[in-house]
Amino acid sequence: MHWKFYAVLSVLVVLTGCTKRPACPTVAPHAADSSPRVALEADPDIVTLFHRPSAVKRPVSSIIWSADSARFAFIATTRPGAPPALWLYEVDGKKERPLLAERDCPVTDAAWRNEEELLVRCGDALIAVHLDGTERVLLQGDRVPHRMAVSPDGTKLAVLRDDNLSVLDLATLQETVLTDLAEDGLCAGCVPWLYEEEFSTTRGFGWAADSLRLWFTLVDERHIPLHWVEAEEPGPVRALRYPLAGADNPIVDIGVMDATAGAAPVWMNLSSEADVYLPGAAFMPGDTHLAVARLDRLQTTLEILRCDTRNGTCAVVDEEIDPRWVDWAGLPLFRDDGSAVRVSRRNGFFHLYLSGGDDQPLRQLTDGNWNAEKVLTADPATGQILFIGDREGPLSSAVFVLSPTSGEIRRLSADGFVHDAVASPDGKLFAVTTSTLTSSPVTTLMDAGGRQIASVDVRGGDIYTSPDDVRNELVTIEVNGNALHAHITRPAVLSSTRRYPVLVYVYGGPGVQAVTESFHTTFGPWRDLLARRGIVVFTVDNRGSAGRGREFEAAVHRNLTRVPLDDQLAALREFLKNSWVDRRRVGIVGWSFGGTMALSAALEAEQTFRFAVAVAPVTNWSLYDSAYTERYMQRPQDNPEGYTATDLSSRVKKLTVPTLVIHGLADDNVLPLHTQKLMRAFIDARKTPEILFYPGAGHRIDDPEVLTHLFSRMTAFIERNL
Numbered sequence: 001m002h003w004k005f006y007a008v009l010s011v012l013v014v015l016t017g018c019t020k021r022p023a024c025p026t027v028a029p030h031a032a033d034s035s036p037r038v039a040l041e042a043d044p045d046i047v048t049l050f051h052r053p054s055a056v057k058r059p060v061s062s063i064i065w066s067a068d069s070a071r072f073a074f075i076a077t078t079r080p081g082a083p084p085a086l087w088l089y090e091v092d093g094k095k096e097r098p099l100l101a102e103r104d105c106p107v108t109d110a111a112w113r114n115e116e117e118l119l120v121r122c123g124d125a126l127i128a129v130h131l132d133g134t135e136r137v138l139l140q141g142d143r144v145p146h147r148m149a150v151s152p153d154g155t156k157l158a159v160l161r162d163d164n165l166s167v168l169d170l171a172t173l174q175e176t177v178l179t180d181l182a183e184d185g186l187c188a189g190c191v192p193w194l195y196e197e198e199f200s201t202t203r204g205f206g207w208a209a210d211s212l213r214l215w216f217t218l219v220d221e222r223h224i225p226l227h228w229v230e231a232e233e234p235g236p237v238r239a240l241r242y243p244l245a246g247a248d249n250p251i252v253d254i255g256v257m258d259a260t261a262g263a264a265p266v267w268m269n270l271s272s273e274a275d276v277y278l279p280g281a282a283f284m285p286g287d288t289h290l291a292v293a294r295l296d297r298l299q300t301t302l303e304i305l306r307c308d309t310r311n312g313t314c315a316v317v318d319e320e321i322d323p324r325w326v327d328w329a330g331l332p333l334f335r336d337d338g339s340a341v342r343v344s345r346r347n348g349f350f351h352l353y354l355s356g357g358d359d360q361p362l363r364q365l366t367d368g369n370w371n372a373e374k375v376l377t378a379d380p381a382t383g384q385i386l387f388i389g390d391r392e393g394p395l396s397s398a399v400f401v402l403s404p405t406s407g408e409i410r411r412l413s414a415d416g417f418v419h420d421a422v423a424s425p426d427g428k429l430f431a432v433t434t435s436t437l438t439s440s441p442v443t444t445l446m447d448a449g450g451r452q453i454a455s456v457d458v459r460g461g462d463i464y465t466s467p468d469d470v471r472n473e474l475v476t477i478e479v480n481g482n483a484l485h486a487h488i489t490r491p492a493v494l495s496s497t498r499r500y501p502v503l504v505y506v507y508g509g510p511g512v513q514a515v516t517e518s519f520h521t522t523f524g525p526w527r528d529l530l531a532r533r534g535i536v537v538f539t540v541d542n543r544g545s546a547g548r549g550r551e552f553e554a555a556v557h558r559n560l561t562r563v564p565l566d567d568q569l570a571a572l573r574e575f576l577k578n579s580w581v582d583r584r585r586v587g588i589v590g591w592s593f594g595g596t597m598a599l600s601a602a603l604e605a606e607q608t609f610r611f612a613v614a615v616a617p618v619t620n621w622s623l624y625d626s627a628y629t630e631r632y633m634q635r636p637q638d639n640p641e642g643y644t645a646t647d648l649s650s651r652v653k654k655l656t657v658p659t660l661v662i663h664g665l666a667d668d669n670v671l672p673l674h675t676q677k678l679m680r681a682f683i684d685a686r687k688t689p690e691i692l693f694y695p696g697a698g699h700r701i702d703d704p705e706v707l708t709h710l711f712s713r714m715t716a717f718i719e720r721n722l
Contacts, residue, residue: 043712045529050704050711051080052462060087060443060456063431066115069424071131072431073099073118075107076458080704086110086120086129087458091429091445094454100129109147113170114154121148128170138173147189147203151211156259158205158214163187165205165216167259176261178214185222185241192219192250194243197669198627199279199328208287213258213309215281215290216265220251227673230666232696240668245622245629245643246636252278254292256309268307269314270294277627280331283309285338291331298638299631302326304342318355318362320346322550324557325631337380341365343372348550352387354404365404369549370394374420377427377448386430386448388418394547395474395485395517399432401448412450416442417518431456435519437474437487438466464524468492470531474515477540479570482552485515486540486571489527494580500536501585501722504572504609506601508542508564509593510553510632515541526711535722538575542567556632558642560593560621561600568597569605585722589613589714592670592699595661596648603654611658611721613714616667616699619648619674649681659689660717662710664697690717 062075070091075084083106088099100107105123113119113128119138120127126139126148139145145159157168165178165188179188189205196202204217224241231238243249251274255265270278270292277295284291284306292305292314301321307314320326329350332340340355342362350371353362365385366372376386376399385402391409392398399413399421413421416434419441423430428448435441440463443456466472471492476483490500505523507514514520527537541547542564544556555563576583588609590598595617602612621629622636622643636643644650663675672693679691692713697706 042708043715046712046715047708049525049529050707060431060433060458062110063422064110064112065422065424066112067425068115069426069429070115072422072424073110073112074431074456075110078102078458083107086118086122088131089431089445089456091453094445096456096458099131099133100127100135111148111150113150119148119150119157121145138168138170147191147205149203149205149207151207151259152209153211156211158189158207158259160189160203160205163190165189165214167214176259178257178259178261179216183222185220185224187217187219187221189216190219191217192221192252193240193668194250194625194627195252195277195279198625198631199277201279206282207259208256208283209285210287211259213256213287215254215256215283215309217278217281218253218255223248224250227671229668229672230696232666232698242668242671243626245624245626245633247626249275249277249297249626254278254281254290254307256290266309266312268292268305268309269312270305270307279328282331282334284334285336291334293328293331295326295328297630298634299325299328299627302328304332318342320344322346324550324554333375333378335378335380339380341375341378341385343375345550352385352402365402365407366409371547371549372400373397376421376423376430379427384448386412386423386427388421390547394513395515397516397518399430399446399450401450410450412448413446414444414450414452417516419518429453437517437519438472438524440464440519440524464519466524466528467532470528472527474517477571477574479567479574480543482543482567484540484542484567484571486538486575487515488539488575489531489537491531491534491536499582500534500580502536502538502576502581502583502587503530503718503722504568504586504588504598504601505537505539505594506568506588506590506597507539507592507594508544508568508590508597509560510544510556511546512593513541513545513547514539514594515545516547522707522711526715530715530718533719535718536581538572540568540571540575542571558633558639559645560632560642561596561646564597565600565604568601569608572608585610587611587613587718587722589615589718590617591615593618599648599659599661600646602657602659603648603651606654606656609657611660611717613660613662613717615662615710615714616664616670617648617661617674617678618670619678621646623671623674623677649678652678652681652687653685655685655687655689658717658721660692660714661689662692662694662714664694664699664701666696667699669699 060074063072065072076087077084082102085102086100086107089096107122109121111119118129126144128136145161147160149158159166167176191201191204221241226239227242228237255267257265275297280293290307294303303316304318305314306317327345329343332342334340342353352365352372370391372387372389374388378385383404390397397418398411400409402409419433421430421432433441433443445453469492472489475486544564588598588601595614598612598614618624663672
């Protein structure tokens with residue numbers, strides 16, 4: 001569910017169309033009294049917003065370093081609507097350059113074959129690209145892999161295609177088929193949609209260090225019903241095996257096999273219970289053992305298994321238990337000396353733990369009411385560990401270095417919120433992407449001492465900064481005994497002769513923070529645009545939001561709406577005490593979980609809100625996927641009262657305010673089924689809200705034309721009703 005929202009933070013950077021004063025048109029008091037009209041032309045400021053060169057995804061993503069740490073490749077999009085291209089950054093020259101320039105085929109995957117050549121999946125072609133710019137097409141059409149992995153020695157390519165695994169000899173281009181599954185719903189080397197969506201597991205196979213063997217998944221989804229959604233191009237439909245809450249899950253086994261045809265795999269003896277999750281696996285140093293993560297169905301027990309690849313026997317080497325749920329934070333980072341560094345929230349916050357090897361207890365390396373979120377490097381020679389964390393406060397994020405011998409923790413990254421960082425293989429450099437509350441992300445190259453070396457810029461310095469006549473600020477609001485963090489966007493200068501309407505922009509779900517010291521995707525510039533038009537935008541992170549520890553987040557256990565909605569309404573009441581806001585003119589908008597919250601608020605507090613806008617809302621949790629929903633709600637059979645209390649379709653008779661519901665017909669996260677059933681409930685209740693369906697649009701929308709249309713309609717609806 002976490003794009004799943006900010007995705008959390010891929011960073012779509014946009015510019016507003018208005019420049020300096022006089023500001024854009026403002027919303028006059030009682031504007032909703034004017035005759036309702038729907039403009040036939042797109043809002044010109046919205047058009048500009050999504051068609052400037054900066055209206056693209058994060059400039060640097062999918063960073064992959066060469067083995068010698070001399071350069072890294074990355075995928076970038078430089079203009080709205082353009083396909084992603086492959087770029088290269090040379091450390092010595094401190095300069096980036098396009099390696100596979102923009103063309104009709106989008107670059108979707110890349111891997112280093114050796115220090116001079118990359119293998120790139122571009123549309124329906126697999127291309128070998130040399131650093132000198134020469135290209136060789138290796139595979140085309142149906143032979144192009146869905147997923148691939150280069151062997152450590154660079155001689156072979158493991159290929160997932162048509163639900164089976166093969167190995168391609170990169171010198172001769174001869175292919176050896178390793179599996180031969182011919183039944184729909186069976187796949188070798190696949191990642192079930194559920195794992196990719198909810199556990200960020202992207203590949204179901206991997207090489208041993210000796211390049212002779214592979215671990216792989218065997219996925220059985222034959223028993224899971226098909227759901228149909230549109231393809232990304234309007235018109236065709238595609239089948240999706242989507243496990244609903246309480247229903248059957250994929251059955252996953254893990255085996256190890258030689259990278260030659262005819263060798264029987266060795267299956268890992270992972271569990272006598274088939275109804276478990278296996279979100280991660282990797283060869284351990286030495287290649288004789290495989291590390292596998294195992295979660296029970298309700299995600300209350302997480303175990304790390306050490307499995308012998310020669311006979312399949314497995315032993316539990318680490319266990320974490322919580323009666324509500326355990327968070328999956330990835331496999332440990334294994335080091336050549338046999339030790340491993342792991343991120344765990346077993347003490348209430350995410351922290352670093354060190355395992356010294358067999359039969360040695362975990363040693364906690366960091367502690368306190370803050371989170372160590374991701375390990376970048378862990379050098380066994382020096383003992384130093386680089387990691388991303390929020391040690392300076394839950395609204396911030398930075399790169400830190402830890403010395404395990406002294407316990408000293410020192411900040412390395414400069415000012416700005418760190419969205420992500422990728423360290424070089426030698427641990428001496430890292431590429432870090434940062435932003436601020438009012439300026440879009442930039443990627444810089446830094447050394448392990450914290451010195452900034454250079455910027456990585458594929459957009460010619462086109463960086464968004466909030467205009468001078470808009471003020472973005474973070475405040476704290478005391479609600480129900482908790483200090484909740486809020487973000488306010490408003491005109492920089494408030495008129496003493498008027499009161500301003502308020503738009504509540506809400507997310508509210510677990511695993512996400514909507515309020516941080518960072519720039520937030522499309523919605524940051526859109527908030528600025530609304531503020532320039534005289535609308536104040538208010539966002540608050542309720543209990544259940546991420547970043548504040550297990551007890552704060554676990555408030556949503558068994559009911560994903562009640563506590564978040566209580567906090568949202570209480571915080572809004574406090575905010576509306578400001579003399580410069582008009583408490584009679586308040587609306588609410590949300591996307592994904594935020595759409596669910598917006599509809600819930602309109603049903604619960606119709607006297608507070610003049611309207612609600614919900615994009616891709618979950619309207620009934622029994623229709624959402626099993627892994628996410630059951631983590632927080634348990635299964636419908638375990639918690640029927642919780643599911644009943646959060647079913648929006650059964651409550652639409654209470655709706656009394658104008659409502660706009662928007663959904664993409666290609667959404668494979670929150671199925672269009674949610675809004676379709678909601679629409680049926682509206683019809684039965686004789687309610688007439690506005691409903692928009694977007695052909696070919698998924699849960700996250702990047703197409704600038706679709707975004708222009710969607711935000712024009714949404715903005716017009718907001719202004720009409722405020």
